[in-house]
Amino acid sequence: MRQISPELKNHISGDLASMVTCWILTRRDGVRLAFTTHDKAIDFENLTFRPTNSFLPSAISSTNSLNVDNLAVHALLSSDGLTEKDIRAGLFDHGRISIFQVNWQDLSQGKLFIRSGWLGEFTLKDQNFTVEIRGLTQKLQQTIGDVYSPECRADLGGGDCHVNMEEFSVLGVITGGVGPDSFEDISRTEVDGWYDYGLVRFLRGANAGHRTEVRSFTGGNFILYDMPPEPMMVGDIYLVFAGCDKRSESCKNKFRNFQNYQGETAIPGTDSLYNYPGLK
Structure with a gap:
């Protein structure tokens, strides 16, 4: 259950709400970019959220199971830090994103948390980009531990490789x-x-x-x-x-x-399934 302040809850329950969406992008080099769907800049939590009208989040899918939650964001490339050069350079690969809403007329009411996660696959087309947002349950889909393989599992020069x-x-x-x-x-x-x-x-x-x-x-x-x-x-x-x-x-x-070497060179291949007694 999302925790919000009583003041913000009463505001959302009212007849007229002045809620805007804010999102924070943290690139892999540590640079933080803040944007909002409001038409003016918002100063909130020691960050200045710059207005952008090109932020289009898809419908958010969340379940109480262990399925991966889905969310995609569509936006225009701009000079406000979201450039094609930086995306192609990989600065946003596996970056962090946090999405929430605030009452722009009274920021002291706090925020309504929407989603946080990691940036996934980027799609660039005609000065637009679409990025998948992978939630916390994405971590549960990853393999933990090593799998037997005839090929080496270590990264060259990594801690398990030791090559200088x-x-x-x-x-x-x-x-x-x-x-x-x-x-x-x-x-x-x-x-x-x-x-x-x-x-x-x-x-x-x-x-x-x-x-x-x-x-x-x-x-x-x-x-x-x-x-x-x-x-x-x-x-x-x-x-x-x-x-x-x-x-x-x-x-x-x-x-x-x-x-x-972090592989198992003596693992039998699939052809060994046919090598049973009496075959030859």
């Missing part, structure tokens, strides 16, 4: 072959596939600070999984980390780290 990524990273400069999701560095002499599934981080240029994964690396040519938010240019400086395909052979020969 400084030994498998290099600085580079884009020298040509620039496309929407690709570039070339003629100084790269590593074997083909060395940076497949690796991570590239731009240090200088329009995409400084942006990170993305490498789809493939061949003869100094990088093809990325995602197109950076800004066009890449010759002379941009980047830092690239070698990639891991999760196979035991790569762990042993490429990273010399088989003692920390």
Whole structure:
């Protein structure tokens, strides 16, 4: 049950209510953005909620079961912190959101809590975006614990991996072959596939600070999984980390780290179901 002040409850029960919706976005870098459907800015809880008329929440679905609660928000891209560049750069990925209502004529009455959760999948189209909001029950849908697998479950360079990524990273400069999701560095002499599934981080240029994964690396040519938010240019400086395909052979020969391999190489495959006595 939602707890609200008696004053706010009486106001909502009246014939004429002056309720507006407010929402707070907290990006993964800690920046907080506050918006309201009111036509004027509202100062509430040490934040200034800027007016926006493009906030369109869908119907909220909540149940008393363990099903995932659903809510989607539709809004226009604007210069008030909701830019396509920041969304494509991943600054809002897994960010926090809190939605509530207040009486704009008397903010001392408190707020009516609506929903809080995490930002899910973004959809961009024609200067608009739609984002799914995942509630607390989303956490109950996640697998807790490890699952047996012939592939490694650890993240390269993570706590269970123990690979020193400084030994498998290099600085580079884009020298040509620039496309929407690709570039070339003629100084790269590593074997083909060395940076497949690796991570590239731009240090200088329009995409400084942006990170993305490498789809493939061949003869100094990088093809990325995602197109950076800004066009890449010759002379941009980047830092690239070698990639891991999760196979035991790569762990042993490429990273010399088989003692920390987090997979089970001897797990029987599905073909073992047919290897019963008398088959051969």
